[in-house]
Amino acid sequence: MKKLLLAVAVSSVAAGSASAATIYEKDGFTYKLNGDFQVQFRQDPGVDQNAEIEFDDLELKNYVSYDLGNGLTGFGRLDFGFKDAAEDKADAGALEEAYVGMKYGVASFSFGKQNFASDEFGIEESYEDVLGEDQFDNVSTDGDDTLRLDVELDAVYLAASYEMDAEGENSANGEYFDLFASTEFAGLTLAVAYQNATPAIGAEDFDTWGVSASYDFDIATIAADYSVTDETNTRAEQTLLNVATTFDVASTTGVALGIRNYEEDNASDDINEWYANVTYKFPAAKNVSLFAEIADTDADNSDLGYLAGMRVKF
């Protein structure tokens, strides 16, 4: 489940935790540790799918920072993910993010292995998806030679990132330039994102654009996003539209409903996907949740998919 802040999530707290995140703090040094463990019993929507135990997130996130004085902070982040290892996949790399940076006032600059600015885009609320979260997700949203700048103002958030192609080096891959901007006022959140991608050295580059809007009605949040990837010599234009709503049915229970539409210009039919999920957070410890989701697409012979799982965060 990504992006849009669920009403239930916004209002949620980590009840019962002694001091969530911060492990050690002294003389300007801070060490924070977060974790996200999510395991699902799942059968994906589609043709001839079977049920299994899936590991969605098995993450440990380490953050250290030093107060360098005069408003300057030096920080480092090292995040490990173990879901592929849990699935016994051969190429189960555990390192998800590894970067360092400096923060001054509202701006922070970081470099290393991290998410692109366009990873911030999107409003969808499903636990799992078939068609992709958005077009940026369908292209690429993270790299290992990435420089990133984040600026967080009162009502405006800006991010820019550049992934070097590192030609001739061990980390040689594509080149990406990403921008993201969002603003919030009176319950309305608007965002735009842009990416110029060159997926491989010497390949043709192409652009992806996206716009999104969400409005918090207090009793429910309604949101939509639209992203489009330009055509290239080898691929037609692709568009992806998301519409989602979230609402609380109790102080502990949130519901999300959504549809998405994926279309390729030269394809005869576009594909629609819908999903509905419910999340229950335990009152005594809202970082522990149970959830269930059903989803399906209108692709030929697609069967309904379902999942139920548990998540523990700290």
Next chain:
Amino acid sequence: MKAIVAPYFLLALLFSAQALAEVTLALGPCVQAHVVNGEEKTALPDSSLTLTNGTQQLVVDCTAMLGRSSDDAFPETGEAFVLLFEAANTELTLSAPRIQTRRQMTDFNREKDFRLTNTAGTPVNYHVDVLEKEGFQVFRDYPGELEAFNRNSSPAAIRMQLPGLADADTDTAGPSPKAGDQGAPDQETVRQMLRYWYLQADKQTRKEWKNWIQSSN
């Protein structure tokens, strides 16, 4: 008819007076209490506390899910704060601003802008300060830290001043009880002194004190 109604009326009055002889404090969505008037007591967000009338001192913090998406959001706890206020026969609500970003959490830690209001929405005055702790933050001894905190000159500290002693720190705004000028001591001062020394006492002393009160009755 009047003869029948009057006792019920008096009974209802008696019960309502008893019900009001205390303070009900409702905690907002992110506010969690750890110490209530010297006693270690965990009260979860969106719950309420019943307090005896008088000076109230709490250790509270606020934990919010921070991140740019619900999926990427992780729980983060702000500073632990000491809150000090006077309340009697009322229902209050203690809430923090809506916190969704790390920047908002940083602002809240700096501004300490809790909102303490009565049922009419009228703000109630309070003193607040950070209960600072260096080193490991995971298992904090909030009652012990508060005891040390109360020995400093913070406006949110409960300071005790015995009758006849000079007021050493008159520039601070926290309650510093004084005895009445003449004759019988001011009962509010007596109350605060009793509470102060109760908070200073260890378990054994408290037990002895309670036994003494019972035997005195």
